[in-house]
Amino acid sequence: MQDQRNEQQHRPTAGHLAGIGARSIPEFDGVHDVWPRGERLRAVREAAAAYKVRFKEQGQVRAVKSVDIAAAPYPVAYAFHGAVSVPTLPLISMINRMIVxxxxxxxxxxxxxxxEPTVPDGSAEAPFYRNLQKLMGRIPGGKLAERVVLKYYNEPGDVLSKVGLSSRDIDFCTFDHLHVQDPRMILGSSRIIDGESAPRRPLFADARMLVHSRELATLQSLHPMQWAWYVDGGLDGVDPDKLVAFDCDIELGPGIALLWTPGHTDGNHSLVINTPDGVWVSSENGISLDNWQPELSRIPGVRKYHRNFGREIVPNANTLEDSLDQYDSMVKEKTLADPCRRDPRWLQILPSTELAPWKRFWPVVPTYVHGGISYGRIKAGLR
Incomplete structure (x- = not known):
């Protein structure tokens, strides 16, 4: 009964697109229902190509700026679906970016x-990272290894200051999925979080979180195969009116969309923006451009994976909730992204959490790195 009450409390009743000036994207209607799966991939690719034309004609965003938050450890075996073919350190680091x-x-x-306004203290409570911290504390040299893979740059509140904003300037926040995220850290909670002395206040004043309804439902009722990657209880005490749920691909305005890209998780979605340099896509379906363009990769084994299996992507594969869906979703992202102006061989895909280009992890370092994104000037007081 308690679980049922919890589900009713957080049901996404606030998810009306018209109320936030957004709308659904008709080009993708029904593509995820196409059968058989080879036909579905073709339908996804064709729908993405058709939508890209209209998306670019609608206009560009005012401004965009990314700032690094933190680097955290991640198993090499997950990062490239076991494709890496040489002995290497078991862990690499991924850098999380917050994009305004x-x-x-x-x-x-x-x-x-x-x-992606990740709060590192919240992410540390996901079972995967909590167990990894315990393991590092017990093994010889574990503390040194922890310093090798961990690095902190900015808290989300610090990022706002760096770009000249206050918490009250934020209308919406979103994550591409809720792995290792604690919504209470962002939206606040009426209940006291374990280890704290008072209810947590919202990080971004009255901002609301945009979240796919399937991702929200996953956090409400975790499967054992999902459990290690989510912060259980992450919705406890969260005001349901702070959540804006959607069930499809949506565009928030001219030049910005959230595309449903299931597979890595059921409710995964990708940020797509149109800029003076063309279309950019950001998600964690991959952790480097090598995942989306393995034919160009210099990471040992990745190009061979591409050739041997005839696959045009290599998934970020820590959960593989649906590997075929994730494949289709990464093709969807590749189709939307424009070539990079600096090097047209590479697409403008910015992993929301990116493989760190640190020499200490050689040869598992990204072949090409965009290094963030910045267009226009972020301005305070737009609300």
């Missing part, structure tokens, strides 16, 4: 969105 986007919604209202 300013745009006009379809009602003409200026909006500010924060993508």
């Amino acid at each position: 986007v300013q745009y006009d919604d379809f009602d003409g209202r200026p909006r500010t969105l924060v993508f």
Whole structure:
């Protein structure tokens, strides 16, 4: 009964797109229902190509800026679906970025969105990282190894200061999925979180979280195969009106969309923005451009994986909730992204959590790194 009450408390009743100046994307209607799976991949690719034309014609975002948050350890075996073919350290580091986007919604209202505002203290409570910390504390040299793979740059609140914003400037926040994320750290909670002395206040004042309804439902009822990657109880005490749920591919305004890209998780979605240099895509379906473009990779084994299996992507494979869906979703992302101006061989895909280009992890280092994204000038007081 308690679980049923919890589910009702957090049911996404606030998820009305018109209320946030957004709308669904008709080009993708029904593509995830196409059968058999080879036909579905073709349908996804064709829908993405068709939508890209209209998406670019609608306009560009006002401004966008990314800032690094923290680097955390991650198993090499997950990062490239076991493709790496040489002995290497078992862990590499991934750098999480927070992206601030300013745009006009379809009602003409200026909006500010924060993508991936990870709070490291919350992520540390996911069972996978909690167990990894315990393991590092017990093994010889574990503390030294921890210093090798961990690095802290900025807290989300610090990022706002760096770009000249306050918490009250933020309309929306979102994550591509909720692995190792604790929504209470962002949205606040009426209940006291274990280890704290008072209810947590919202990080971004009255901002609301955009989340796919399937991702929200997953956090409400975890399967054992999902459990290690989510912060159980992450919705306890969260005001349900702070959640805006959606069930499909949506565009928030001219030049910005959240595309449903299932597979890595059921409710995974990708940020897509149009800029003066063309279309950029960001998600954690891969952790480096090598995942999306393995034919160009210099990481040992990745190009061979591509040739031997005839696959045009190598998934970030820590969960593989649906590997075929994740494949289709990464093709969807590749189709939307434009070539990079600096090197047209590479697509403008910015992993939301990216393989660190640190020599200490050689040869598992990214073949090409964009190094972040910045267009226009972020401005305070748009609301």
